[in-house]
Structure formats: structure tokens, C-alpha cells
Amino acid sequence: xxxxxxxxxxxxxxxxxxxxxxGSHSFEDYFSNLKLKFSSIDLEYFQSNIEGEIIDKLHxxxxxxxxxxxxxxxxxxxxxxxxxxxxxxxxxxxxVHISNVHARExxxxxxxxxxxxxxxxxxxxxxxxxLATESxx
Ligand code: DQA
Numbered sequence: 352x353x354x355x356x357x358x359x360x361x362x363x364x365x366x367x368x369x370x371x372x373x374g375s376h377s378f379e380d381y382f383s384n385l386k387l388k389f390s391s392i393d394l395e396y397f398q399s400n401i402e403g404e405i406i407d408k409l410h411x412x413x414x415x416x417x418x419x420x421x422x423x424x425x426x427x428x429x430x431x432x433x434x435x436x437x438x439x440x441x442x443x444x445x446x447v448h449i450s451n452v453h454a455r456e457x458x459x460x461x462x463x464x465x466x467x468x469x470x471x472x473x474x475x476x477x478x479x480x481x482l483a484t485e486s487x488x
Pocket of ligand 1: 360361362422423424425426427447448449450451452459
């Protein structure tokens with residue numbers, strides 16, 4: 352089973368960025384452990400701060416992979432383009448957020464992805480990605 356985690360803007364700074372909200376672990380460290388935990392899954396990771404690169408990656412994997420775990424970060428709340436890409440592909444997408452976006456500012460309550468996602472998981476810290484991965488098993 353082939354699954355990719357796609358992270359959007361500023362998530363390359365996990366561990367350094369607002370640790371009170373996003374925790375103190377880098378995604379790379381977390382991802383190594385996730386791969387060990389789910390060793391039966393072929394798990395990949397891609398991060399970009401650029402909207403078009405995220406759309407290109409969705410097109411590239413969205414007709415052949417078994418699952419996509421997408422944390423589009425701030426683009427979740429702004430990007431019609433990423434929302435349309437999720438709608439256009441065949442591979443099921445789980446939308447993930449580290450923080451509880453509904454307990455934060457109003458603009459974070461809106462998602463252009465959720466309506467086309469298979470499911471949405473948020474508010475469990477990095478464990479949100481564990482839960483999303485497990486949902487594909
Ligand atoms: C986030 C929540 C977004 O609102 C924010 O812009 C992020 C991270 C999360 O994982 O909690 O960058 O997607």
C-alpha cells in the first residue's frame with residue numbers, strides 16, 4: 352500500500368514554529384518513527400511552501416497511490432486550486448491538521464478541501480497523522 356503525506360506552507364518549521372501550538376518535534380523525526388510504526392505501508396513525505404507544487408504533487412500521485420494525507424496548512428483556508436485538485440483526483444484524501452482549527456481564529460474554520468476529502472482529522476497534535484495513516488488500514 353502506497354501512501355503519501357503532503358504538508359503545506361510553514362510545516363517545514365515544525366519544532367521551531369509556535370511550539371505551544373505545533374509542538375517541539377521536527378516533522379522529519381516524527382516521520383521516521385511513523386514509518387517504523389507502519390512498516391507494512393510504503394509511506395512517503397512531501398512538503399512545499401508553494402501552492403502550485405502541492406497541486407502538481409496531487410496530480411502526480413492522485414491516480415496511482417492508495418491514499419493521500421494532506422495538511423495544506425494555511426492554503427486549506429484559502430486555496431480553491433488545491434480544493435479543485437482534491438476533487439479532480441481518484442486517490443482518497445484525508446485532510447489533517449495538528450491543531451484544533453475550530454478552537455482558533457474564525458478564518459481557520461473554513462476549508463476548501465474538507466467537502467472532497469474522505470475524512471478530516473484535527474486537534475491531536477502530530478498524532479493526527481498516525482490516526483490518518485491508520486484509517487487506511
Ligand atoms: C494547520 C492549521 C492551519 O490553520 C495553519 O495555517 C497551519 C497548520 C495545523 O496543522 O494545525 O499552518 O494546518
